[in-house]
Structures are given as C-alpha cells and as structure tokens.
Amino acid sequence: MKDPVTAITGITYDRESIEHWLFRNKNTTCPVTKQPLPLDSDLTPNHTLRRLIQSWCTQNASFGIDRIPTPKPPLNKTHVQKLLKEMTDSRFQLKSLMQLELxxxxxxxxxxxxxxxxxxxxxxxxLVDCYKKGEILEGIEEALSFLQFVKVPTEEVKNLLSENDQILDSLTWILSSEVKNSVAVKSHAVIVLKRFINKCDSILLERLKPEFFEKIVNVLKHGVLTQQGLCSALHVLLCCCPLGRNRLMMVEVGLVHELIEIELTAAHEKRITELTFGILFHLCSCANGRFQFLSHEGSIAVLTERIMKGSMTVDDRGVFILSLISKFSATKNVLDEMLKVGTVKKLFVLLQGDHAKYLKDKVMQMFKAHSEVWKNSPCFPQTSFYAS
Structure with a gap:
C-alpha cells in the first residue's frame, strides 16, 4: 500500500486499487462491506496510516526496502482550469498540452x-483551430495522444460533431500534412477519427467528400501507420461503406487496389484481413469496383489464399466477393484464373467442411453457373454431387 485512502464506508484501501475497482471496472459497492460506493464518492487520504507505512519503510531500509514517497494531491478542477487557460496563450500552449497529456x-x-x-x-x-489556420503547431501530437487516453462518452462525441462540422476534416487534414514523428501522429489521428466516425449519423456520412477518402487512401498507400492505426483506418472506411455514394468515391480514389496491396504486402493479421475483405465486399457490389478488383493481378489469388485460414468472417466475405464476381463479371479469363490459382479447389474443400449452409449454398450456385467451364477440372465435383 502506497497511498492509503478511506472510503465513505470506513474501509481503507490503496488509492490505485480502489480507483481501478471504481473507475475501470465500474463497480459501485465497497469490496469489503458491500455497501453502496458511488463513483463520485470521496476518497479521503489516510495520512496517519501513510506515515506509519513510511516509518516502517525507513526502519527496514537496511533490508532493501525503499521509503514510499508522499503522494501528490489529487488533480482538481482549479489545476485543470489553469492549464486550459494556459492553452490559449501561445507562450505556454505546448507546455500545458504536454502536462495535460501526462x-x-x-x-x-x-x-x-x-x-x-x-x-x-x-x-x-x-486541432480544428490548427486546421483553420493551416498550421501544424507544436502540441498536435500531445493533443491527439490525450484523446486516445481519455475516452469521450458517446453523447459528448455526438454533441461535438453537431456543434462543429470541421472535426472530421481537421483529422484527415493531419493525415495529409507534413508532421514530425509522422507515423505516431498520423496513427493517433486515424485512431481518434475512428472514434468519431463510429458516432456519426447517416446525414453526416452522406456529406463526406472525395478528399476525405483520398487522404485515407494516401496514408494506406505510403504505409505511414502503425498496426493499430491501419486497423483504425480500415474500420473508418468500413463504417462509410453502407452508403452507395461513399462506395463510388472509394473506388474512384483507388481504394480497391490499395486493399489488395495491403493483403499482399502487410504482415498477415486476421483482424486486418477481416476489415479489408469487409470493405472489398461492399466495393465489389458495384461494377467499377469489380472491374478494379479484377484489374489487379493478385486479387483472386490472395482472396483464395485467405479463405479457410481460421476466420469465419473472412470465409463469409471471401465467398460473397467470389459470388459477386461469379454472377456479374465471370468472363472466360476470370473463370480460368479461378481454376489456375486454386479457387475452385478451395471452394470444393469448403463445401466438404463444417461451414454454414448459406455459404455452401453460395458455392453450389457458383458451381452450377460455371460447370461447363470447370467440369473437366480434376478438382471439380461430379455432376451427381452438385445437381439438385
């Protein structure tokens, strides 16, 4: 015990432990007495016990026990307001941002x-003020880092978005700007962007412009994101996919090609593949999306390779993408390639495995539609197998 505090129930705890119990685990009872202990209840420093602990540490210093330091007073409203005031003064702005982050x-x-x-x-x-001025000011990294530490409640996020329509633009502007410590800053920006885009309503999502998607695609293209940042960027794009106009803009800025490149070149991670396949499914629902997908030489091969690698989500999206290609874009060359890279064989293995009926039905539809092209392949099921 380093910082003893007494709860309103009369029980003394270590501050870090009881605050973890209350704030992180969201408990509202005293661990010992089981009496109500509201999240906003006072925790009174137990100075007598703390001095006794420090005295004991001093007496046992010869045994290698360090004296615990006197705890700092808890952060209070006065200190926070002072730092916020200093944020508005250019002379103290960076220092106050750094202190708030810490x-x-x-x-x-x-x-x-x-x-x-x-x-x-x-x-x-x-961040919005920096965007309006077009200046990358010192402190942007600290502000973004702060927003990662402090989880803003859903209602407050919605209020912020309704009060200021430049928040999303500000975050994507950072993605396209030259900044120090680029990978960390841009990763922080896209992680914060994910939290805001999750709370956007359909009206706000309908107002997104091509530049929004272009800036995200550019950071994907140049690989200037951490793994967490990459997942967040893909999550943002997936959230925007349900709207047809957004899908068209994504296709136009070259997202299909970049998603396939991510799968071909990035370290294979299940969550990333689930997100890329989810986005590709939406984009392949339009003709231009399917055209760009098939224009990439590695598209069908990488799609085939990822299926049946331990993720039901990837299997689902992968089969549905192949189904769209099979139904709307199945030229002779495409069907031959599906044989060449093992797609037909992989689908047959899936058909024999323990997979959902709806997926097997999709596979059977593809087999029936293209049996004349595939029937001579040794991996293609016999007519008696797929005829029904």
Whole structure:
C-alpha cells in the first residue's frame, strides 16, 4: 500500500486499487462491506496510516526496502482550469498540452477529472483551430495522444460533431500534412477519427467528400501507420461503406487496389484481413469496383489464399466477393484464373467442411453457373454431387 485512502464506508484501501475497482471496472459497492460506493464518492487520504507505512519503510531500509514517497494531491478542477487557460496563450500552449497529456496517462482518476472539466472538447477545438489556420503547431501530437487516453462518452462525441462540422476534416487534414514523428501522429489521428466516425449519423456520412477518402487512401498507400492505426483506418472506411455514394468515391480514389496491396504486402493479421475483405465486399457490389478488383493481378489469388485460414468472417466475405464476381463479371479469363490459382479447389474443400449452409449454398450456385467451364477440372465435383 502506497497511498492509503478511506472510503465513505470506513474501509481503507490503496488509492490505485480502489480507483481501478471504481473507475475501470465500474463497480459501485465497497469490496469489503458491500455497501453502496458511488463513483463520485470521496476518497479521503489516510495520512496517519501513510506515515506509519513510511516509518516502517525507513526502519527496514537496511533490508532493501525503499521509503514510499508522499503522494501528490489529487488533480482538481482549479489545476485543470489553469492549464486550459494556459492553452490559449501561445507562450505556454505546448507546455500545458504536454502536462495535460501526462496527467491523462497517469491514472483513471485524472482522466475522470479531465473529462468532467471539458478538456477533450478543448483538445478537439485546438486541432480544428490548427486546421483553420493551416498550421501544424507544436502540441498536435500531445493533443491527439490525450484523446486516445481519455475516452469521450458517446453523447459528448455526438454533441461535438453537431456543434462543429470541421472535426472530421481537421483529422484527415493531419493525415495529409507534413508532421514530425509522422507515423505516431498520423496513427493517433486515424485512431481518434475512428472514434468519431463510429458516432456519426447517416446525414453526416452522406456529406463526406472525395478528399476525405483520398487522404485515407494516401496514408494506406505510403504505409505511414502503425498496426493499430491501419486497423483504425480500415474500420473508418468500413463504417462509410453502407452508403452507395461513399462506395463510388472509394473506388474512384483507388481504394480497391490499395486493399489488395495491403493483403499482399502487410504482415498477415486476421483482424486486418477481416476489415479489408469487409470493405472489398461492399466495393465489389458495384461494377467499377469489380472491374478494379479484377484489374489487379493478385486479387483472386490472395482472396483464395485467405479463405479457410481460421476466420469465419473472412470465409463469409471471401465467398460473397467470389459470388459477386461469379454472377456479374465471370468472363472466360476470370473463370480460368479461378481454376489456375486454386479457387475452385478451395471452394470444393469448403463445401466438404463444417461451414454454414448459406455459404455452401453460395458455392453450389457458383458451381452450377460455371460447370461447363470447370467440369473437366480434376478438382471439380461430379455432376451427381452438385445437381439438385
């Protein structure tokens, strides 16, 4: 025990442990007495016990025991408001941003205090102001990092989006800007963008412009994202896919090609493949998307290779993409390639395995539609197998 505090139930705990119990695990009872212990209840420092612990540490220093330091006072509204005021002064702006980031990283109690005092909104407005001025100011990395530490509640995100229509533009502007520590900053930006895009309503998603998708595709193309950043960027795109106009814009900015390149060149990770296949399924629902998919020499091969690798989501999306190709874009060359790269063989193996009936039905539809082309292949099922 390093920082003893007494709850309103009269039980003394280590501050870090009880705050983890309350804030991280969202418990509302005292662990010992089981009495109600609201999240906003006071935790009073137990100075007497802390001095006793420090005294014991001092007496046992010869045994290698270090004296625990006197805890810092908890973060309070006055300190937060002082830092927010300094944020508006260019002389102290960077220093205050750095201090706020450090406080957010420190513990859950600080994050709760910072959230209650409106710091996330101030951070967002700082980024919007940078965007309006067209200046990459010092402190952008700290502001983005802060927004990763502090989870902004859904309602507050929605309010921020309704109050300011330049938040999404500000975040994608960072993706296209020259910044120091580029990989970290752009990864932070797209992670924050994911949190906001998750809360966007259909009206806001319908107002997205081609530049929004172009900037995301560019960071995918140049590989300037961490693995977490890449997953977040793909998640953003997948959230935008249900709207037809967004799918068309994604195709026009070359997203199909970049998704296939990610699968061909990036370290294989199940979650990334699930996201890329999810987006490709949506994009292949339009003719131009299927055309661009088939224009890439490695598209069918990589799609085939990823199926039946341990992810039901990948199997689902992969079969549905092949079904779209089979139904709308099955030229003789495409069907021959599906034989050449093992697609037909893989589908037959899937048909024999323990997979959902709807997937097997999709495979059977493809077999029936193209049996005349594939029937002489040794991997193609006999007529008695697929005829029904």
């Amino acid at each position: 406080l957010a990283a420190e513990n859950e109690r600080n994050r709760k205090c910072l959230l209650e005092n409106g710091v996330p909104k101030s951070m967002i407005m700082f």
